[in-house]
Amino acid sequence: MEQLELLWELQKHEDYLKIIKKKLEDLAKTSYIETMTIRIETLEQGLNDKEKSLERNSELFRKNNLALKDLNYQLSKIEKELYSGVVTDLKQLDYMDKESEVIRDDINKLEIDMLSIMEDMDEIRQEIEKIKIEHDKNKERFKESILEYEKITNELREEARKEMDFIYDISSKIEKDIYEKYSSIKENKGYAIAVIKEDECSGCHVIIPIFLLDKVKAKEEIVQCENCRRILYYSTNP
Numbered sequence: 001m002e003q004l005e006l007l008w009e010l011q012k013h014e015d016y017l018k019i020i021k022k023k024l025e026d027l028a029k030t031s032y033i034e035t036m037t038i039r040i041e042t043l044e045q046g047l048n049d050k051e052k053s054l055e056r057n058s059e060l061f062r063k064n065n066l067a068l069k070d071l072n073y074q075l076s077k078i079e080k081e082l083y084s085g086v087v088t089d090l091k092q093l094d095y096m097d098k099e100s101e102v103i104r105d106d107i108n109k110l111e112i113d114m115l116s117i118m119e120d121m122d123e124i125r126q127e128i129e130k131i132k133i134e135h136d137k138n139k140e141r142f143k144e145s146i147l148e149y150e151k152i153t154n155e156l157r158e159e160a161r162k163e164m165d166f167i168y169d170i171s172s173k174i175e176k177d178i179y180e181k182y183s184s185i186k187e188n189k190g191y192a193i194a195v196i197k198e199d200e201c202s203g204c205h206v207i208i209p210i211f212l213l214d215k216v217k218a219k220e221e222i223v224q225c226e227n228c229r230r231i232l233y234y235s236t237n238p
């Protein structure tokens, strides 16, 4: 019976369409694109933070440099006075000597500070370079992934369209009452046609009586399982 074969084809295409739709849903759910977007944004944020920190350090370095110039100026002024012979008061000379000592200490500390700022800045610059490389790589990968994602999605959509055409075509060839029976079983049981495997209904695993089995094999009419009411189908190629 051609109608039964049509029903069988219909179920196969409906099943396949379901698989394609599931794949499309899963693809949308994996949210790889979302994850990548977040990763790229995080890197950009990190880059931004590092650049700000570099700016802060460079500002600090500039201020320290001014302070250093000022201290050097003070020191040279004191030393000039100290060795000029103008000041003869011993107490005054002693005071100036100590003062120059303090300034020298300050200069020393400041220079050490500035050296450490320079080292920090070097480190930050290297980190920025690393982030930039990682960022570029990610952007490239992301672009490729989006293309790949679009390609797969388009292919699946195209396949789904083809399956829908098949389903429409097959359905239009099925007699109305048979199609209605198929639909109502499908609605109740999830799927309407059960293949017979080792004389069992694969839908409910009940043994099919011989007389029913012969009827199904003859393929002259639509035969339903006495237990689950599914339409029975006997496949010659397992």
Ligand SMILES: [Zn+2]
Pocket (backbone or CB within 6 Å): 194, 201, 202, 203, 204, 205, 206, 225, 226, 227, 228, 229, 230
């Ligand atoms: Zn059954």
